[in-house]
Amino acid sequence: MNEKKLKKLAIATRAVHLGSEPDPQTGAVTVPIYQTSTYRQEFPGQHKGYEYSRTDNPTRSAYQRALAGLEGADYGLTFASGMSAVDTIMKTYRPGDHIIAGDDLYGGVYRLFSTFYEPLGIELEYVDMFGDFDLEPHIKSNTKMVWMETPSNPLLKIADIENISKVTRAHRIPLIIDNTFMSPAIQQPLQLGANVIVHSTTKYIGGHSDTVGGAIITSDEQLYTKYKILQNSAGAVPGPFDCFIAHRGLKTLDLRMKKHCRNALKIADWLQQRKDIAKVIYPFIESHPHYKIAQRQMSGGGGMISFEISGNREKALEIVSRTELFLLAESLGGVESLIEHPAVMTHASIPQEIREEKGLNDRLIRLSVGIEDADDLIEDLDKALG
Ligand code: PLP
Numbered sequence: 001m002n003e004k005k006l007k008k009l010a011i012a013t014r015a016v017h018l019g020s021e022p023d024p025q026t027g028a029v030t031v032p033i034y035q036t037s038t039y040r041q042e043f044p045g046q047h048k049g050y051e052y053s054r055t056d057n058p059t060r061s062a063y064q065r066a067l068a069g070l071e072g073a074d075y076g077l078t079f080a081s082g083m084s085a086v087d088t089i090m091k092t093y094r095p096g097d098h099i100i101a102g103d104d105l106y107g108g109v110y111r112l113f114s115t116f117y118e119p120l121g122i123e124l125e126y127v128d129m130f131g132d133f134d135l136e137p138h139i140k141s142n143t144k145m146v147w148m149e150t151p152s153n154p155l156l157k158i159a160d161i162e163n164i165s166k167v168t169r170a171h172r173i174p175l176i177i178d179n180t181f182m183s184p185a186i187q188q189p190l191q192l193g194a195n196v197i198v199h200s201t202t203k204y205i206g207g208h209s210d211t212v213g214g215a216i217i218t219s220d221e222q223l224y225t226k227y228k229i230l231q232n233s234a235g236a237v238p239g240p241f242d243c244f245i246a247h248r249g250l251k252t253l254d255l256r257m258k259k260h261c262r263n264a265l266k267i268a269d270w271l272q273q274r275k276d277i278a279k280v281i282y283p284f285i286e287s288h289p290h291y292k293i294a295q296r297q298m299s300g301g302g303g304m305i306s307f308e309i310s311g312n313r314e315k316a317l318e319i320v321s322r323t324e325l326f327l328l329a330e331s332l333g334g335v336e337s338l339i340e341h342p343a344v345m346t347h348a349s350i351p352q353e354i355r356e357e358k359g360l361n362d363r364l365i366r367l368s369v370g371i372e373d374a375d376d377l378i379e380d381l382d383k384a385l386g
Contacts (some may be wrong), residue, residue: 007069011185012254019066019247031062033244055232059240063247064215067205070184070250071197071217075224077231078215078243082180082200083108084236085214089145089176089198091234092226095121097144100135102159103128104152104358106200107349109178130157131290135167143171149178150187151294154306154342154366155359156281158290161297165193174223180204180333185257186300195220203333204303207249207256211242256335256371260303263377264369268305270378276385278363279308304332305367306342309385313362316341320365322384325377332368337377340366 006017022029034057039050050056060078068076079085086109093099101113103126113124127138129148146168150159161177168175176196177189183204189197199205201213216227231237238246261284268282280287283294284301294301309316320328326339330346340346343355343362355361369377 003065003069007072011070014069015066015185015253016251018069019062019064020251021062031059031244031247033240034058035240053240054235054237057237057240057243059247060238060243063243063250066247066250067199067201067215068217070253071179072184072188072190072219073197073217074219074221075228076215076217077224077227078201078213078238078246079231080214080236080238080242081212082198082202082214083112084234085198085200085216086112086178088216088227088230088234088236089196090117090122091230092223093117093122093144096123096142098123098125098140098142099145099147100125100127100129100138100143101147102126102130102149102152104130104155104157105147105149106153106178106180107347109149111349129159129164131160131293133160133164135164139167139171139173143173146173146175147178148176149181151181151283151302151304153181154304154347154364156283156288156304156306158283158288158293158297160293161187161189161192161194168195169193174220181302181304182298183253183257183333185254186261186302187298190217190219192297196223201246202331204253204257204260205250205333206246207253207334208245209331209334209336211238211245211249213238213242213246257300257303259371260369261300263371263374264303264305264367265301266374267367267369267378267381268301271305271307271381274385276310277307278310281306281308303369305369307365307367308361308363309365311363313343316363316365317344319384319386322386323380324383325372325380326367326384334368335371337370337372338368342366 037053041047064076174195177194178198180200197217199215271280282305320341326337329338
């Protein structure tokens with residue numbers, strides 16, 4: 001089926017077929033791994049669309065088309081990591097530019113902004129943009145971009161993309177959404193008014209904890225052109241095998257996300273019933289402060305749950321070390337369930353007083369719920385909680 005027609009179909013169909021046209025020479029139904037750095041030219045400057053694999057590679061092109069189509073966008077670019085995708089966008093800004101960013105960002109993104117771009121003279125303002133929020137008073141004459149992760153990490157706060165995009169569009173400022181925690185199967189920021197999507201494809205897109213990668217997706221031709229020039233010039237590109245394996249993961253994205261969401265909702269409900277749990281944070285339970293926004297802009301609550309135990313730090317550390325199915329590890333979004341202690345692991349670089357102020361205390365535990373059987377996962381947690 002041609003790409004235009006395919007792009008109108010449901011996400012589960014697009015995920016399987018986009019960028020996966022059978023190979024014209026052999027009929028192979030899977031895009032081959034074009035493990036080549038260069039391409040023979042018929043005559044100087046006459047080639048079949050590929051000159052050098054930093055610039056373009058057929059395995060990467062197919063994967064990029066699939067990703068763009070899933071987010072409902074015209075263009076997709078992939079990178080060697082989520083951080084190199086973030087860095088590519090940041091390289092398009094100059095000293096004196098003002099950028100508004102959410103105040104609950106992935107620590108690595110905050111580190112890149114604060115240790116490299118702020119000292120260069122880029123003005124970064126971190127704002128609590130979650131829930132009922134008015135962006136307008138924060139816009140200045142030199143504001144050049146708004147950057148958001150929703151849900152945030154690890155407190156899973158929800159920003160109202162549509163509401164915020166009304167302001168960014170009125171001021172012609174690009175709104176960039178890091179859609180890593182949701183994936184296009186649950187949340188489609190471009191349809192809600194955002195201009196650019198970023199992914200750590202290491203997480204739900206790849207989905208199997210076996211490759212590191214990133215992506216930038218947009219329908220804005222001018223922005224795409226800038227990012228494409230940087231992708232080729234700086235060269236932080238994924239190799240053909242990484243593109244192949246992430247593209248293979250992408251084909252089951254819809255199926256996996258449905259199971260991640262179903263499992264996580266069941267576990268969140270179960271945690272809520274326990275007396276030894278002080279607080280459960282999951283966007284699709286009614287006690288979540290941004291439940292209404294989540295219901296409006298997401299088709300599921302996702303696979304991430306954070307919860308606070310009633311005990312102390314030592315008890316929390318003990319619990320995360322006792323699970324057997326939930327593996328004690330950083331990262332998220334794979335088929336296997338993971339458990340971690342944000343204050344000691346993923347968010348240790350944030351000073352304790354700032355962590356406490358945000359509600360990220362030492363009793364907080366974060367789960368990345370996988371696609372195993374939900375009852376087996378509950379039994380594992382039940383034993384660990386004691
Ligand atoms: N954005 C978010 C929301 C993340 O969670 C991460 C990594 O955990 C990144 C970006 C960075 O991606 P990577 O680790 O693939 O470089």
